[in-house]
Amino acid sequence: MSYIRLNKHYIHLPYLFLGIIELGLLALAAWFAERWHKVMSESASQWVSAPEQWTSVALFSVVLSCCTLSMGVYIALVREGYSSMVLRTLVSFFLLGSLALFVLNMVLGGELLAQGVIFWGVLFSTVLVLISRWFFMMLVDTAELKRRVVIYGAGQRAQTLLENLEPEKDLVGVQVVGCIPSGSEPVAVDQSLVLPTPSDWVRFVKSQTISEIVVAPDERRQRDGGVFPLDELIDCKLVGVPTSDALGFCERELGKIDITLLKPGWMLFSDGFKYSKRRNIAKRVFDLGLAGLFVLLLWPFMLLTALAVFLDGGRPVFYHQDRTGLNGKSFRIYKFRSMRQDAEKEGKAVWAQKNDARVTRVGAFIRNTRLDELPQLYNVLKGEMSFVGPRPERPEFVADLGEQIPFYHTRHKVKPGLMGWAQLKYPYGASVEDARNKLQYDLYYTKNHSFLMDMLIMIQTVEIVLLGKGVH
Incomplete structure (x- = not known):
């Protein structure tokens, strides 16, 4: 392991x-x-x-x-x-x-x-x-340190798993040896990865020094008369080669929950998505203390930012929007204005784009440095947001995304935050497909959030701020 x-x-x-x-x-x-x-x-x-x-x-x-x-x-x-x-x-x-x-x-x-x-x-x-x-x-x-993994299944689920692993192949600690087709399922993976079904699974995993078997067939019930190799996989487990399902493997190795593999029953019976009153109280105390400290330390920067916004584009200095928070409840979020006053002339919500022409000169700077987000400390003090959590989205987008993306509303089961796991793992979202990809990281946080994870996210967010990553 x-x-x-x-x-x-x-x-x-x-x-x-x-x-x-x-x-x-x-x-x-x-x-x-x-x-x-x-x-x-x-x-x-x-x-x-x-x-x-x-x-x-x-x-x-x-x-x-x-x-x-x-x-x-x-x-x-x-x-x-x-x-x-x-x-x-x-x-x-x-x-x-x-x-x-x-x-x-x-x-x-x-x-x-x-x-x-x-x-x-x-x-x-x-x-x-x-x-x-x-x-x-x-x-x-480093290649020798990676665990050798074989995938049982060569269909679409196996291909999806391989596609998830490909962008992070240098970072994950596994090397996929190949895929063993399940029954007569259509092969979707590259033919060079297809392995014959072993006649002796134990001998196979020992000879190939396999560390783990990932079970990812398209259909576990073999409609063509084939039999799922349950006894063989248990034998492998007894000699020290564990098995895991594709969804759990993806969660562990990539820090996200693939919604294309996700089923409601898994969410219900998994060891995550738990409520802890003690943790919620501790997180609230931490948020109040840290937000208060930041206000005391950063008020000169907030004053200078407000002055710069006013000199660049006049009033209003602050910008507010309705956002969807905990359990779908709407609240008003505050920022320093970084766009022109007529950014949404028709009154409709518009996705922010890369190099958005609506952003002012001062707005580009305060977005890159995240100074525009400082007024949200008020939302943290008020209890509408936390320091760490899924970024809150506009209700107009939420209604649309909820219809197009399964499990989207699950991200609202925890309080939204100033910074989040998805912001570390995925660039700025400006489309439905981006929202779909970011949701996979938000679900991981919703399932596994803890004080330790919050600390890691806050520490790693420093790089995002210093290098100006994920800014449109």
Whole structure:
């Protein structure tokens, strides 16, 4: 098994192990930086007690680890190569990490983390982490780390699963060995992937070093007289080769729920889609505290944004729309106006397009920096939104999408948010097909949402904001 599940969210072990190793390297860098700073400053009074020392080491390590996640460094290492990873590491450590540690040092009174320790710690951390990743890429063949998977089924369901895996083939921890047709179902997959039905399944999985069998036939009831190989698959399971269904496999590997494979019964009997009063209270307290803190810290930026919008296009400075929230209830969302005042002259809702001509000069900037979203902190304080959740959509679009896309209204079973899982995984949606694809990630969040997942989404959203991804 190359993954574990924490709070219902799947985490692949290679990423987890690499993160743990680097966390140790960051702690080592902080420890060494403290001693180096003593030598350089000829001071004998830095971090006088062991508890304070290890608190500082832990704080330093956690902050830089979060910065690494926020810039998508691990994904860049696999998808974009070593040079892109180096650039993202430099940004995450020297820009985000140094700034975050500086602010924390001010908040803590400057007693736990001396500025010299921050400087040397970031420098040593960068060197250690880059060297460790270089050795990892030189010594480890990532293809050899992938689990070998065979799909039982070669029809349309199997083809859909392969199409889902293709865009993420460099990131997922599996390699599809081939597809075994089920009965006489029409073959829809590439012929090069079709494998003959094994006469001895146990011998087959051992000889091919198969790690998992994904069951994805178009029809499990063999109408042509064939028999579903239940006993054979159980034998494989007993020798350590588990089976999984296509929907669960897609959820685990890709972080989404494929609605083309989804059936209502699966939603009803799955281990997700649960209500937790304790979690809802904790999330509400967290939202109130964080929204209040952001208002205190960001009010100067909100004031400057309002002034810029007014000077660029006059009144109104704010823009409001009705959106669909929890359980389908409508509420009014607020933004700084980024489009012309006549953006919807006919009074009809219009999808935002790439390089939309209706966006003003100031509007383009505040959209790229997400400053236009800051008034939604009011919606969070009011309880209509949360920090993390599916992005709320306009009722006009919801009515249309609900008719065209199955299970669309399920995304309204959780409170909408300022940021979401779909925004991390899929670009800006501007069509029915985009809404269909984003829904698969929203359903994953609706099913598996937890405090841990919310934290991961918030950390990774930093990259989206800094790089201006998903902005139209």
